């Protein structure tokens with residue numbers, strides 16, 4: 001049994017503690033907003049915040065997350081009103097949308113570190129893969145969110 | 149925007165309409181099926197909701213649900229079609245939501261003979277006219293209901309903003325819905341065509357849920373008591389399971405043989421992945437299968453180029469089999485690698501089979517085929533089969549195929565009454581893809597003193613149709629973009645040679661066009677240079693009689709400041725493409741910072757899709773297509789070695805990331821309002837030739853094989869040795885060998901991160 005604190009709520013799950021956090025979130029807790037894309041830490045689809053820092057949940061064993069505050073896309077705001085979410089809608093960023101939870105979590109983390117990121121901060125801070133190719137709008141939305 | 153649409157096919161619209169409005173009782177059952185899936189968070193308040201015909205539901209809360217037959221995979225089509233309906237229905241966009249509904253002839257695309265599927269950039273072209281009529285039909289049913297309820301003459305009633313009003317009063321659509329559903333649909337309802345929504349960049353209905361985690365993709369389907377499955381597909385093309393199945397790994401539920409794959413059922417995805425990875429499966433391989441490699445495919449293609457059976461796909465102004473060689477022809481050969489789909493969402497499908505029913509939840513582009521697959525495997529009648537279409541995390545043609553669907557159904561058949569979600573690991577998704585075909589093309593072209601062009605191309609490529617059970621004839625998917633070029637060539641001959649390579653091929657974004665446009669557009673630049681002409685001026689002359697083509701070429705040139713020289717060390721390349729009844733021209737500006745590298749600064753695109761129902765969605769599709777085209781142009785290749793794909797995950801399939809992005813400028817030409825074109829694929833093909841043309845102008849080096857960064861460093865198509873460790877696993881393919889699949893993606897840390 002593992003107890004995890006996700007989006008401010010405590011969840012006790014029956015999964016081996018070496019299971020990646022990604023799969024505990026998705027299959028055991030039922031928070032499916034966090035996506036599987038590669039399983040090897042190269043695509044960013046599974047990005048969540050662990051104590052405020054962006055982490056790829058496919059590569060974090062659930063036991064490493066015990067006692068930490070995990071924030072998933074579902075916990076960013078109750079109603080899609082986080083400034084980054086609003087900027088995403090305003091710029092009509094998502095296409096298929098599958099990468100966007102991870103993209104948004106990376107952007108949130110970048111904006112925490114750099115409230116006014118430059119283009120090159122965005123280049124290095126957001127390395128998530130988007131096969132649909134929404135990068136130009138992701139960049140615009142990050143700038144929009146930074147302006148508040 | 150008024151007027152009729154030239155793509156309108158009245159017979160098809162009428163039959164669509166009959167299906168949509170006359171089978172009300174049958175449709176009502178289908179409409180609610182999707183709600184079996186876990187409740188969608190953030191969905192509009194659920195209230196009683198009244199279907200009016202098959203395409204519209206109106207709630208007591210005044211919310212309007214528009215039911216569409218298309219799969220939403222990022223192209224914004226579901227929302228776009230809803231705009232068409234909403235405009236005629238006269239409702240507020242803020243009240244509209246969209247659902248993709250089940251397979252069933254009601255929702256079929258008239259352009260796909262009424263079957264339900266989303267591919268070929270055919271959705272808006274097929275659904276525009278009938279869905280517009282559907283909106284108008286429901287509006288008139290609401291007006292007729294109001295006339296009855298308010299006891300007012302129909303002519304005095306105006307429908308607007310979700311209400312029907314007359315001088316004496318107003319009723320809302322929600323109040324009228326039940327009565328409206330009982331009205332007789334008009335045969336030819338008036339089309340208002342106000343232009344309030346059609347042609348306007350309305351916000352897409354699917355986007356908010358994609359920012360909150362509420363959007364439900366196939367991978368996100370959760371059902372009570374659900375089990376999870378993973379597969380190992382034959383690592384070598386064409387292999388089948390040989391002998392006894394391996395035992396069920398501890399912690400798993402069962403192992404299931406699937407002929408060309410073995411599945412493991414477990415209690416969560418990760419356990420299933422791990423278990424599948426641990427299976428020791430014996431594979432029976434077809435003779436020679438393990439000898440298939442990139443090099444062997446190329447050698448075979450070269451032989452076919454010289455001696456294969458040639459089929460003539462197009463002749464213009466020349467006798468078949470001859471080419472007028474005015475001037476000295478250039479004679480060039482081009483080679484193209486296999487490409488993966490690499491949809492962001494891996495293949496997956498959830499199935500629940502009982503003795504009397506089969507229910508499927510899938511990110512599918514092909515609902516009719518999916519239902520047929522279920523009927524074939526279960527022996528159940530069509531009425532017992534339900535296909536629920538989820539959102540798709542990318543489709544790119546791969547999710548037309550039935551392999552993952554039939555696997556899920558067969559797995560679910562072993563646990564009747566229990567839903568099972570099959571998820572392919574990323575390694576399986578790359579390794580058992582049905583790839584964009586490789587190809588070899590030879591082209592000869594010449595231009596005489598007065599500018600007459602003679603043109604001959606011969607394409608050697610696998611046949612998508614043949615591999616999917618079709619004929620050995622000309623594969624129109626493979627040849628797309630080689631035939632029908634809008635250039636006014638004096639003579640033209642296009643030939644096709646079918647290449648029976650063992651590697652499975654499938655659809656892709658822009659498929660044949662992604663190959664043939666490279667040949668056409670780089671060759672046009674070469675003959676322009678041979679004629680001493682500027683690439684823009686040369687195209688202008690060849691497109692002089694085609695105003696729409698000319699307009700996009702001129703607009704792209706002006707967007708890119710073509711006539712002003714670029715900064716020192718930079719060059720521009722131009723390419724054009726006509727496909728899916730749409731025109732696109734593109735100028736790429738780049739530099740070569742170091743030998744073997746390229747820096748792309750800007751991609752300037754001009755596009756004419758005719759009427760753009762949602763201009764911003766069209767622009768988004770063009771932007772996305774450019775990025776897709778860039779990934780393919782610069783790095784895209786799936787090397788084959790030992791009868792298997794060498795690519796296993798994103799760390800050895802490089803794609804564009806944020807740091808690689810050029811600025812993409814898109815100009816939409818105000819197109820013919822009576823013409824509809826597809827926007828989803830057209831911006832892919834011109835990217836690679838525009839880059840190659842820019843490189844030639846910068847350095848004089850002509851790149852004729854893809855990917856371009858490999859060609860730039862003098863390499864041919866990869867032999868498979870350069871993509872990390874993939875393809876070098878055990879079980880190298882002799883008949884009956886033992887193979888352990890997937891060493892990565894589920895926790896092995898030793899081989900990751902090359903791309904990170």
Ligand code: FES
Pocket residue numbers: 035036037038039040041042043044045046047056057058059
């Ligand atoms: S799934 Fe974690 S980085 Fe791709």
Ligand code: FES
Pocket residue numbers: 094095096097098099100129130131132133134222492541542
């Ligand atoms: S929006 Fe589809 S992968 Fe990013």
